[in-house]
Amino acid sequence: MSAAWLGVDVGGANLKVATADGFARSEPFDLWRRHKRLGRRLAELFAEAPTHDGYAVAMTGELADCYATKAEGVRHIVAAVVEAAGGRPVRFYGADSGWRDADAAIQATRLIAAANWRALADFAAPFVGQRPGLVIDIGSTTTDIVPVVAGKAAPAGLSDTERLLAGELVYTGVARTPLCAVTPTLPYRGAECPVAAEWFATTADAWTLLAESNAADGEKPAAISRLARCVCADTEEFGAADARAAAMRVTERQTDQVAEAIESVASRLTEAPRVAVLSGDGAFLAERACRAAGFGDETECVRLAERFGKNAARCAPAFALAQLASESASL
DSSP states (O other): OOOOEEEEEEOSSEEEEEETTSOEEEEEOOHHHHGGGHHHHHHHHHHHSOOOSEEEEEESGGGSTTSSSHHHHHHHHHHHHHHHHTTSOEEEEOTTSOEEOHHHHTTOHHHHTTOHHHHHHHHHHHHHTTSOEEEEEEOSSOEEEEEEETTEEOOSOSSHHHHHHHTSEEOOOSSSOBGGGTOSEEEETTEEEEOOSSSSOBHHHHHHHTTOSSOOGGGHHHHHHHHHHHTTOOTTTOOHHHHHHHHHHHHHHHHHHHHHHHHHHHTTSSSOOSEEEEESTTHHHHHHHHHHTTOOTTSEEEEHHHHHOHHHHHTHHHHHHHHHHHHOSOO
């Protein structure tokens, strides 16, 4: 009987774990503040997960500014996972699609750093098949857009910097992105008001007001208050109608930003994408951006949430890691 692997995605702001049969869990973890507690918290998450035999791991947390270099971050995260694993097998996925044990991982930090996107792309590429397509995952912080050619992921770059330059990594997400990074101005009662360059509100507030996020209605008053501060106002000067206008501007600009990146990546394919695989908390934004990029009915949208459930799709790289490890004959 094949081993049961727990997929583990160690990010800078969230920890995600998943199994191949659909269990998935994501929880906030501010690695830049609590990096010394990473091993302990991972051990707790592992203990709370369904029965498993080993750990299939990828990361993006090495970029957190608690580490002097990405190599230092990779080494620390590798050590924390091994500590939490308690002697069970641990394998790390690289941007070259290779699996490595802990010793090999710390000798290949450039490939281990920020490789969770590669696990998802390799898992999702067969859903595209031989048609030209894209894998688009939008999370709380970033957007990954990976081209698929002849049934395999075909990225232009492997590192985060290379992927930023290629437009395959867009540093925008549906929860943690500050509004001042999305738009320089907001509409306010017939005028365009410059946005304060402060972390007063994030994209989560805008999507919450437009009922696109998972937030409860009770969170809307707080979102209005935070949006007001973006134009240096408060709720005595900035009401629900002002907030809705601001939210619409933010979401339109963010949709345009992602759509432009999708168009840029798609332009390198030999023909227009025929399939787009969508996942992440921001799968709804990915779908909007595909439409804004001009993809019509001829482009099939494969929604991982419909195939594997919402939780698995929200934790797509961790779920992909569990699937890839379960299918690997060499682990």
